[in-house]
Amino acid sequence: MILLLSGSIWAQHTAVLLPMIRNPRKWLFCRIQVSCEPYLRFLFINYFYQILQYLLVGELTTPSWVAFTDSGRVVGQAAKQQASMNAANTIYDVKRVIGRSMEDPVTREESRRFPYLILDGGDGRPVIEVDWRGRKQRLSPEEISSMVLLEMKRSAELALGKPCKKAVITVPAHFNDQQRQATKDAGRIAGLDVVRIINEPTAAALAYGLHTAGVEGAASQDKSNVVIFDLGGGTFDVSVLSMEGGVFAVKATGGDTHLGGEDFDNAIVEWCLKQIEESHSKNAAKAIKANHRSLQRLRRACEAAKRAISAVNETEIEVDGLIDGEAFSVTFNRTIFEKLCQTLFVRCIDTVKAVLKDASATVEQVSDVVLVGGSTRIPALQNMLLAMFNNRIELCKSINPDEAVAYGAAVQGAILKAGGSGGGQALDGICTDLLLLDVAPLSLGIELEGHVMSVLIPRNTPIPCVKSREYTTVEDYQTEIDVVVFEGERPHTSANNKLGEFKISGVERAKRGEPKVEVTFQLDANGILSVTAVDKVTGARAKAEIKADRGRLTDAEIDRMIADAERYRAEDEALTKKIHLRNALEEAVYRIKSQLTENNDIMGITKLDDLLGWLEYDSAAASLEEVQRKCDEVHAKYGIRVTPNSAADGI
Numbered sequence: 143m144i145l146l147l148s149g150s151i152w153a154q155h156t157a158v159l160l161p162m163i164r165n166p167r168k169w170l171f172c173r174i175q176v177s178c179e180p181y182l183r184f185l186f187i188n189y190f191y192q193i194l195q196y197l198l199v200g201e202l203t204t205p206s207w208v209a210f211t212d213s214g215r216v217v218g219q220a221a222k223q224q225a226s227m228n229a230a231n232t233i234y235d236v237k238r239v240i241g242r243s244m245e246d247p248v249t250r251e252e253s254r255r256f257p258y259l260i261l262d263g264g265d266g267r268p269v270i271e272v273d274w275r276g277r278k279q280r281l282s283p284e285e286i287s288s289m290v291l292l293e294m295k296r297s298a299e300l301a302l303g304k305p306c307k308k309a310v311i312t313v314p315a316h317f318n319d320q321q322r323q324a325t326k327d328a329g330r331i332a333g334l335d336v337v338r339i340i341n342e343p344t345a346a347a348l349a350y351g352l353h354t355a356g357v358e359g360a361a362s363q364d365k366s367n368v369v370i371f372d373l374g375g376g377t378f379d380v381s382v383l384s385m386e387g388g389v390f391a392v393k394a395t396g397g398d399t400h401l402g403g404e405d406f407d408n409a410i411v412e413w414c415l416k417q418i419e420e421s422h423s424k425n426a427a428k429a430i431k432a433n434h435r436s437l438q439r440l441r442r443a444c445e446a447a448k449r450a451i452s453a454v455n456e457t458e459i460e461v462d463g464l465i466d467g468e469a470f471s472v473t474f475n476r477t478i479f480e481k482l483c484q485t486l487f488v489r490c491i492d493t494v495k496a497v498l499k500d501a502s503a504t505v506e507q508v509s510d511v512v513l514v515g516g517s518t519r520i521p522a523l524q525n526m527l528l529a530m531f532n533n534r535i536e537l538c539k540s541i542n543p544d545e546a547v548a549y550g551a552a553v554q555g556a557i558l559k560a561g562g563s564g565g566g567q568a569l570d571g572i573c574t575d576l577l578l579l580d581v582a583p584l585s586l587g588i589e590l591e592g593h594v595m596s597v598l599i600p601r602n603t604p605i606p607c608v609k610s611r612e613y614t615t616v617e618d619y620q621t622e623i624d625v626v627v628f629e630g631e632r633p634h635t636s637a638n639n640k641l642g643e644f645k646i647s648g649v650e651r652a653k654r655g656e657p658k659v660e661v662t663f664q665l666d667a668n669g670i671l672s673v674t675a676v677d678k679v680t681g682a683r684a685k686a687e688i689k690a691d692r693g694r695l696t697d698a699e700i701d702r703m704i705a706d707a708e709r710y711r712a713e714d715e716a717l718t719k720k721i722h723l724r725n726a727l728e729e730a731v732y733r734i735k736s737q738l739t740e741n742n743d744i745m746g747i748t749k750l751d752d753l754l755g756w757l758e759y760d761s762a763a764a765s766l767e768e769v770q771r772k773c774d775e776v777h778a779k780y781g782i783r784v785t786p787n788s789a790a791d792g793i
Contacts, residue, residue, distance in 0.1 A: 203544060207234045208289045210274035211762060214717035217293040223725045226442070227762070229257040229434030231272045233286050235376050235404060237314075240283040240328070241321030244268045248400055255408075257434040284324050288331035295332055309334040310555045312547050315341035315372075315379040315395040316583045318629055319641050322669050337558055339668040343370035343381035344392055344580050345550030346514040349541060351385050365510060367393075367503045371527065372547070373490065374515035375403040380493050382501035382508075391579040394500035394602045396493055401486065403448070403517040409482040410444040410474070411437075414459060417472050426465050436464055451476045452519045480522045491526050500602055505531055512538040514546045579604050586663055586671060589626040589635045591616045598663045601631060605669060610662040612678075618654050622647045625661060625675050625684070646675040648682030720766040726784045727773050728757050734780050 209221035209232040225232040243266040253260035263269030269280040298306040329336035365385040372379040379397035450457040456475040464470040587597035630638025650657040658678040674685040738746040773784040
């Protein structure tokens with residue numbers, strides 16, 4: 143594969159890239175973004191990044207979708223394209239449940255919305271049941287996520303001709319400890335050493351700083367309040383940062399794990415179903431809801447309409463054969479969309495206000511607002527942001543919202559490679575005098591008598607950090623203390639999230655209130671917590687890295703998943719190629735049929751209907767060679783050459 147550098151991006155980032163190119167060094171860093179936003183492949187090679195073009199379909203992004211069939215597994219665009227035919231076995235938005243328990247309200251809500259089956263896998267851990275290779279299998283969210291990571295890893299290795307072993311992974315700023323640990327597990331399953339987990343808005347801020355000021359300018363610029371507004375496909379983050387002397391320090395962060403482009407799509411789908419109820423019947427709408435394939439086709443059309451009205455005021459939502467064989471068509475405009483999603487937009491603005499308050503910043507003190515994530519292209523949302531800041535500042539749209547997080551994480555990879563865990567070092571003339579200081583997204587503390595939450599690390603504390611506090615016993619002559627660790631903002635632990643617990647033995651034998659036990663929380667740069675408890679009299683000590691073991695994968699499970707990923711590699715690659723080829727063939731057939739219909743060629747249309755029937759009912763079980771033969775027949779008869787990486791060309 144040839145690595146391509148986009149001309150437009152080259153023009154935008156020449157100031158950043160030229161010093162890097164002049165001082166090449168032989169090292170590789172692969173950056174992978176864990177997000178409901180499509181995974182964007184970035185590599186830092188010889189100190190400049192290249193965008194890795196997708197091998198088959200030539201796209202810069204890969205949707206975070208994984209599909210399972212009797213013959214294998216496909217990832218990305220190929221999985222998304224076949225979703226309408228295989229809805230129950232096509233998995234997406236897995237980040238919404240990764241690291242959560244089955245009892246979590248978000249997991250319960252999502253399990254009702256998704257077309258695939260989410261079950262309790264034991265220990266309160268959600269698993270996803272799919273039909274794969276002829277039998278039912280239960281997969282963890284971490285394993286699903288690792289499949290997308292593995293696809294990125296393989297693409298990088300194919301392009302470079304060498305192994306890719308390390309990764310910087312970005313996550314939503316409000317991901318809790320369990321979700322971050324689960325993300326690291328997913329990286330490990332994919333065969334990656336996750337050297338750093340950073341928050342997506344922080345990575346975007348680094349990209350913005352380099353983009354606007356260049357390498358040298360980024361290390362010297364002085365901006366006290368920059369708002370990063372990150373609205374992607376499934377999650378929403380807002381952060382307020384300062385950029386001073388090369389230090390990118392997060393002041394406050396907030397967001398919503400259940401707000402993004404998918405929610406806008408859901409609103410449009412529900413509106414379309416109501417139109418169907420009014421024009422046909424409630425039974426017609428219910429039939430579509432009950433048919434996963436029909437619902438996926440409608441959802442795909444709604445997503446396309448949502449994207450279209452960011453550029454035009456009105457568009458058509460059209461789905462052939464949706465209602466008892468009849469086509470569904472309705473006019474959809476920007477006004478309708480804004481009305482449907484108004485409450486979601488208000489939630490976004492309210493979050494910005496809350497984060498500004500946490501950062502002790504006013505609207506007037508904000509110098510920049512940076513838009514990150516594809517959903518920030520929505521005009522109504524941009525207008526609401528402008529109004530919030532009294533039209534005083536321009537929204538930053540100069541960096542591609544789909545690329546900002548990936549670019550920033552790649553820069554962080556270069557910093558780590560050049561200067562270890564921090565910044566402040568220059569390597570062969572390359573400025574790495576940049577330091578990222580993130581914050582804890584949630585308060586961390588321990589449970590006291592009466593289920594009271596005692597906070598050691600408040601929310602929005604800069605990390606890495608170490609915080610200590612003394613505690614004592616609640617009973618006479620108590621020699622053991624249970625240290626139970628929670629995260630959350632509620633004063634009562636029953637409303638917060640339990641991360642783990644451990645016991646310290648050998649506490650001074652004395653009256654209640656006399657022993658002194660110092661508990662220390664150490665939060666590392668990845669946002670992962672270690673807790674130590676020490677009796678200051680006896681010296682008794684207990685320490686634990688809080689890993690939220692309940693619901694996490696065991697080492698044996700992770701090793702098994704790693705082995706499975708490699709075992710099916712060749713078959714999965716062949717299946718991916720077959721699906722791309724099948725989809726290209728279907729598009730070619732519809733194109734030919736449209737022309738034959740204009741010519742009123744009934745005989746030709748009948749033959750094409752037979753081929754469409756084969757595509758719908760028999761192509762899933764067909765081999766790659768059988769699909770290729772069908773493509774050759776189309777080429778011989780109609781002069782259209784069908785290839786996996788394109789639709790048809792010429793007739």
